[in-house]
């Protein structure tokens with residue numbers, strides 16, 4: 001598995017920019033929060049209405065706001081990488097609690113109350129806040145790192161090869 005990973009990472013430098021980014025701007029970034037995306041689904045399925053995020057705040061905006069929040073409270077003494085990791089995992093647990101015992105939940109969360117949706121938005125935000133601060137404290141430039149990792153993912157899982165299959169890349173024979 002390690003050899004396969006090295007082979008893929010070797011090809012990474014050849015990876016082209018993702019098709020959804022032009023001049024570094026995500027497709028649909030100028031749409032308003034909650035706008036429907038009228039692009040045809042890329043997975044061939046009848047897709048439920050697509051959803052897009054607001055363009056702001058950026059990851060860097062959130063990193064900076066959280067750094068200010070932490071500085072103002074003299075909390076950097078507590079916000080070392082391991083503590084941030086544990087805090088993030090705790091918040092992931094809080095997200096999980098909202099889903100537990102419900103069985104499968106469909107996209108768009110039909111049947112969820114407004115209060116439950118609001119709670120979910122809080123818990124997901126907590127996860128993101130701690131994730132971004134963890135990345136900062138570990139000196140990972142997350143916006144760039146995520147682009148690189150997605151390029152790697154495209155190499156590992158060429159659409160032509162894996163379309164419609166959820167097998168792990170190590171299970172494919174070339």
Ligand SMILES: Nc1ccn([C@H]2C[C@H](O)[C@@H](COP(=O)(O)OP(=O)(O)OP(=O)(O)O)O2)c(=O)n1
Nearest residue numbers: 066069070075078091094123125126127129130
């Ligand atoms: N030492 C801390 C405590 C809190 N926060 C910030 C980041 C999170 O976004 C949020 C977490 O706050 P809580 O620990 O109070 O957790 P919840 O908001 O999830 O509250 P509860 O556990 O009651 O659901 O506050 C932080 O940065 N550092």
